Amino acid sequence: MSTAAETTGGDIEPWEEVTPDAARRLLVAAVEAFAERGYHATTTRDIAGRAGMSPAALYIHYKTKEELLHRISRIGHDRALGILRTAARGEGSATERLADAVSSFVRWHAGRRTTARVVQYELDALGPEARAEIVALRRQCDAEVRGIIEEGMASGEFEVRDVQGTTLAVLSLCIDVARWFNVNGPRTPDEVGALYADLVLRMVGAEDAGAAQR
Amino acid sequence: MSTAAETTGGDIEPWEEVTPDAARRLLVAAVEAFAERGYHATTTRDIAGRAGMSPAALYIHYKTKEELLHRISRIGHDRALGILRTAARGEGSATERLADAVSSFVRWHAGRRTTARVVQYELDALGPEARAEIVALRRQCDAEVRGIIEEGMASGEFEVRDVQGTTLAVLSLCIDVARWFNVNGPRTPDEVGALYADLVLRMVGAEDAGAAQR
DNA sequence: GCCGAAGGTGAGCGAGCGCTTAGAGCGCCC
DNA sequence: GGGCGCTCTAAGCGCTCGCTCACCTTCGGC
Structure with a gap:
């Protein structure tokens, strides 16, 4: 198990349980932003931007x-x-x-x-x-x-x-x-x-x- | 040393190197606020309020x-x-x-x-x-x-x-x-x-x- | 070919942010 | 006792925040 061929470079995440695709992209973007700057210092505009979407798109998939x-x-x-x-x-x-x-x-x-x-x-x-x-x-x-x-x-x-x-x-x-x-x-x-x-x-x-x- | 009679209850801090008194009160208030909610989630109004002062008073003692x-x-x-x-x-x-x-x-x-x-x-x-x-x-x-x-x-x-x-x-x-x-x-x-x-x-x-x- | 649902956008609202400014209160030295 | 410097306040500026809304596109079913 310690020699498992997992891809650690780039920190690729298995978020396959999150659908649809746009919701997953937003979530992955949020993980990166929260990890880098913290939840409170991250803006919804930043999350949407990382996912290649407009700020309003976030609220189609997540309430807040x-x-x-x-x-x-x-x-x-x-x-x-x-x-x-x-x-x-x-x-x-x-x-x-x-x-x-x-x-x-x-x-x-x-x-x-x-x-x-x-x-x-x-x-x-x-x-x-x-x-x-x-x-x-x-x-x-x-x-x-x-x-x-x-x-x-x-x-x-x-x-x-x-x-x-x-x-x-x-x-x-x-x-x-x-x-x-x-x-x-x-x-x-x-x-x-x-x-x-x-x-x-x-x-x-x-x-x-x-x-x-x- | 492990039986030192320090006052741990209430988390009293020895910030005596910070003067004047108002600057110390603001700093202690900031420590409490930052510890509770994090730096980014803490407002300058909150810090000043905890120290019993108006928001503007903070900027007399600290630039930012x-x-x-x-x-x-x-x-x-x-x-x-x-x-x-x-x-x-x-x-x-x-x-x-x-x-x-x-x-x-x-x-x-x-x-x-x-x-x-x-x-x-x-x-x-x-x-x-x-x-x-x-x-x-x-x-x-x-x-x-x-x-x-x-x-x-x-x-x-x-x-x-x-x-x-x-x-x-x-x-x-x-x-x-x-x-x-x-x-x-x-x-x-x-x-x-x-x-x-x-x-x-x-x-x-x-x-x-x-x-x-x- | 038309329609409605799903997914997306640009513009912008109200609120709260960090910080500034004009001026008031007050002790202290001459 | 009058001027000065230090401390503090009330008000508010400019900005960005989370979030909303009216509208646009795409696409599968009939």
């Missing part, structure tokens, strides 16, 4: 600018949760599953950095009801990671003092990748994913911390 | 709204760098100094969360020259932490595969505390600081990871 952010956030969180869930419910020891979860989650935050940035840092721009929906998805992400750590504790693979605090730290470490990762920097998403998987296994006291990279 | 952010960011980064530098250049083994650096850095991000949030997440709102100045301070923060890890490697206390990558991860972990920490949550800044110091010592392969908490 906030609905665009909501759709992006919803799809992004579904994707992030799916990644963690796949890893958590896979086969193998807790050590292997935690390494898989961290490396794939980090790879997503690095490779799909623009999406991840919007998903992780623009939550406060949503209204109360939309935010509540997204917060529920985040809690499920937390539960997936906590589940792996608890299983590792039960099997004797891991040893941590504070399961919830460590879970928070692991997720926090992965999420912050979206803040600092540079596509033109020295590291590929795969490399960061492997490094972080190793660091996290050390954090939970897994004995064969170096084994997962092989 | 951006200058306010710049001053906040500058002072905040100076403070953050000071914390890391004090820990890095203190006495004791690399293990002790790294634990000290992480716990005090985390304590600052949790206890002074509003300031830290502005400092760490509103960098992009600055203009090019102001941003360049701040980025230089960040690089110094990185150098301080990397220095401790390198010394720990040289003395045999630590064992990491990628010093720069691990440095980045350690700083990233600490910084992200400002995103998720909740003043009304179950953990105090001291507790998070102690937990994170332990986690970081595990990350760098320090043998007595549990010792620093005593």
Whole structure:
């Protein structure tokens, strides 16, 4: 899985669930603009311009600018949760599953950095009801990671003092990748994913911390 | 140092270097507003209102709204760098100094969360020259932490595969505390600081990871 | 070939933005 | 005690924002 032939260059997104085509183009344009300048600093004219349309076209497909952010956030969180869930419910020891979860989650935050940035840092721009929906998805992400750590504790693979605090730290470490990762920097998403998987296994006291990279 | 009697409740800030009094009140109001809603979503009317003044009063003490952010960011980064530098250049083994650096850095991000949030997440709102100045301070923060890890490697206390990558991860972990920490949550800044110091010592392969908490 | 729905445009509305200006209040030194 | 400098306010300027509206084009079904 760590050698998956995904196209990370240019940050191409699989937004195929968004139809029609014009709505998808607007959404992709919004992701880029929100990631670059933030939700509040992005204008509807900028989004429409990037999609090659007039400002009014946006309102044929979306009721408000906030609905665009909501759709992006919803799809992004579904994707992030799916990644963690796949890893958590896979086969193998807790050590292997935690390494898989961290490396794939980090790879997503690095490779799909623009999406991840919007998903992780623009939550406060949503209204109360939309935010509540997204917060529920985040809690499920937390539960997936906590589940792996608890299983590792039960099997004797891991040893941590504070399961919830460590879970928070692991997720926090992965999420912050979206803040600092540079596509033109020295590291590929795969490399960061492997490094972080190793660091996290050390954090939970897994004995064969170096084994997962092989 | 981990039992320092600092006032974390209410997030009281030591902005005594900002004079006169009205300028300080405006700056504190701006920190709160920026932390709550973000720089772009905050209006000058909101800042002035929180400080109990009219919108025009802001422009007596600051040329623009951006200058306010710049001053906040500058002072905040100076403070953050000071914390890391004090820990890095203190006495004791690399293990002790790294634990000290992480716990005090985390304590600052949790206890002074509003300031830290502005400092760490509103960098992009600055203009090019102001941003360049701040980025230089960040690089110094990185150098301080990397220095401790390198010394720990040289003395045999630590064992990491990628010093720069691990440095980045350690700083990233600490910084992200400002995103998720909740003043009304179950953990105090001291507790998070102690937990994170332990986690970081595990990350760098320090043998007595549990010792620093005593 | 005509029609209605779907998708698009240009112009522009009301509101709120960052910021400016004219002038008022007030303490302080000569 | 009068002039001056510092601080602050009320009013508002010019601009851009999110969003709307009247109208235009394209195209499949009959």
